[in-house]
Amino acid sequence: MASRIRYQQIGQQQPAKFWLLAAVAAVVVLAGLGAAAYMATVGHHITGMNNQIVWGMPHVFAVTLILAASGALNVASVGSVFGRVDHKPLARLSGVLAAALLIGGLTVLVLDLGRPDRLIIAMTHYNLRSIFAWNILLYTGFLAIVAVYLWTLMEPRMKGYSTTAGTAAFAWRLILTTGTGSIFGFLLAREAYGGAIMAPLFIAASLAYGTAAFSLLFLAVMGSQGRRAPAALLGGISGMMGVFLMAVLLLLAAHFFTLLYMPGREDVVRFLLVEGGSLPMVFWLGKIILGAVIPAVLLLNSATRRRAGALAAASVLVLIGGFSHIFVMIVGAQSYPMQLFPGREVSGAVFDGRAASYAPTAPELLLGFGGIALVVLVALVALRFLALTPKQLEDEPEVGTTSADESEATGEGDGGLATAPGQG
Amino acid sequence: MNKARGWRWAAAALAGVLAVAVTTAAMAWGGETRERSGRVPVPALPDAQGKECIEDAGTMRRQHMHILDRHKRDSVRQGIRHPERELQSCVDCHAVREPVTAGEPLTPRQRLAFCANCHSYAAVSLDCFQCHSSEVSAPVNQGGPQ
């Protein structure tokens, strides 16, 4: 048992800096909302999406954010479920980021609907044969479970339930990501998807991308206070992300090799990885080189894996890789011509037999970035008004004395929550 | 002391509820007679083409949304056809005809003044005609699917 951990709100020491950051995020959120309103008024034809590429950038952003949401809870799970005490103080940050990422992703998804005004129908009419309908339940349930989990972490009287809540959240997010992967795995029309492997592939992806998102938040919070994260903790997070990254690569390789092995499916692999316009570049450069090889070196190499700068760089790269991965999965799968008459040359009015091209326009990109800004905004507000940030981590290196004084002052202002003892 | 104050509150609340109820009833009455005009102009309802509706006017006024909703579900999902209950039949009977002399064509709102006037009076949004046609159907279609 380590000593009691005290938590604090942040953002009060430098209110101007904090609110400026929040204002920038809010402006981007507003721009995203404006773009969504424009799309909803004028119609989706002003986006790059069309009747061949029906899901585009908004879905790439949304799926990446939703995957990261599930994975952002890793650090909390490692602390609560797997008993790593040095990770436990970060559980609150981890939980709040998971909720923020999910809210951001879902907002983008909903605002891209053809009839976003009918969201109430999605909440009241369920076709339980649809994995999409199940996902609506899984997402809202995830938010509820994370809220309860955060409550058990932050309310001293509920402390005893935090392991139970953490375990429930852990199980729920595995099911949630299985559901997200199955959205694609269940589609027999699209040859690029390979059925059941989509679920474990998405789980591995969520673990990697979510840990990357968490690392960025954690390092930013520490940096904003002029603190340095303990090397052992950095090493732990790096190792975790590195292993998840390898798992993604392994499953991705298994997926593509399986398709290649099947005579009818080798063409789609050749399309995605070699011939399909800019898709192979996005995959090999974005996903493999930037998103996997370089971060793997940074995360697993003993010279860099305990360094904050290396972890930050690796996290950004892993997220770029995640984005590229989902882009190739979603847009690439639709670009590949639908095989109505396999092996025969066809032509027709919906570009039959031809690869579909996709050029995203500003509104859909703005909507996507608005979603990311919403994640930042939600996280900032939570950090400011809830005591989420541990004042002192185990083995945290000392850096000056001023920050300690400041955080003491803020901690007192928050009564019970700010000084709630965490279980070390 | 506390008890007396409680009664005063109850009396005030009751008076408030009564006042709202009386006003609403008066306005509703005013709406039916068409002649009385209060602060808000009473909706003018253009005459329909046919002689009688599928139900009496009072029932239609209160129940038309339920009749339409029921018919919508039955006809779309189960294929149960009742030509006289189709929205297009309502339009064919109630829509204001185009003026005979050449001029600006009527807007959907003008054509469906029968619906729109009352809906705006009652402050209830009317979204049927976002998709459904507000135009009187061609003679070949008239009278719903026969």
Added chain:
Amino acid sequence: MSEEQHNDRSVNAERRRLLGGAAALAGLAIAPGVFLVQAAVPTRPDGTPATDQVRWGMLVDTNRCRTNCDACVTACRDENGWHGHGRPETDVKWIRKITITEEDGRRTSLPMMCQHCAKPPCAYVCPTGATFRRDDGVVLVDKHLCIGCRYCMMACPYQVRFFVHEPVAADSPNHPRGKGTVEGCNLCVHRIDRGVLPACVEACASSGRGALIFGDLNNPRSEISRAIAAHGAESVRADLKLDTGVRYQGLS
């Protein structure tokens, strides 16, 4: 016989009720451009639901379908009002012509529209249940429930569902359409429910070469069933085993 003669929609309701339940009989050409259509479609009385006693289907004889003919497409567009905006990527096409070119240069032409699967992937994946299969086999979109998520378009292997990308004028009383929802061929339910052939079938018979037969696949005596029994027919992407309601002859 001549009493039963009529063109298309101007069916006298009384007469049609008398004919209701009669087996589907073919349009019979007695002279170019003149057709006798007898109770083209068995009718169901008003006020009764569609049942699975009937399964509507369509048979396309590709040997009769010409490459340069699009009578079915034009008729469908006029009937259901899906006029385009000159933007082929986002315009709606309930029905389209596909040309298959073999290696020896031989060409096959056929119309492609919703195949009205018995196991429709689009209806399986629809989160709100907006897309559904009516008991008589017609796959429909209940646009009152469609939220425009386009998951059905991801799921359909035939590329026959379309998202309405732009505001539309609500000008067809036959088929209400609205921006932001998904739509596709509905086998002209508004026509078949009153005993009239789908617009494409009618147009193909009058200005094409009669390549389309519409009817009840469950009734072994219907024209479509007899044609399938006599010459066989296959589904497009039969390997997917979706049990389509639209079948083709002369594909392979």
